[in-house]
Amino acid sequence: MRLYRLALAALIMLFASTALAADYYVDITNRTGYTIMYMYVSPAKSKSWEEDVLGNDVMRNGTTQRVNLRGYNSPIFDIRLKDEDGDTYTFWKVDVSRQDITVTLDDLD
Template sequence: MRITLRLVALIMLCLSTVANASDYYVDVTNRTGYTIFYMYVSPASSKSWEEDVLGETVLENGETQRVTLTGYTNPYFDIRLVDQDNDSYTFWTIDVSTQDIVVTLDHLD
């Protein structure tokens, strides 16, 4: 009986975590004057960067790219962009539920 109750409790915990997962998006606009080649978006709690979300595309100066973030439990993300000269622009702990990003030279690391 104890094992069954523990199993039920574990299943309920897993289901509640899945039920709390949400989809978010952030619009990133490039106003650096340079082409952005890489964009990394990771949960703010992560210790490493996830894969490049641009893939084989680039973000030209003046363009906006929408990044959809699926299945996360909170809206706080770190965002790093790398341009054609290998310069980086990093935004820490961005609440993507309320904030989009406009990247300028003022954000250069």
């Protein structure tokens, strides 16, 4: 009986930890007048930026890009965009479950 309880407890902990992970997305609209070359989205608690989510693509002015964020424990992310001139636009602690981003020149770092 004790072995059964231990196995059940382990199973509950496994499901509880995976239940915390969720999928999110954020729509980012470029209204800077410039082409966005790089887009980095990292969990707010991260100490470094994750890989460029645009890859080989770019984000032209006036377009919107959806970024899918799968398997994270929190909807709070930091977002950094870098345009064709090397200028950056950084958004700290964005709750992507409640907010999308429209980036303009007013957001220039």
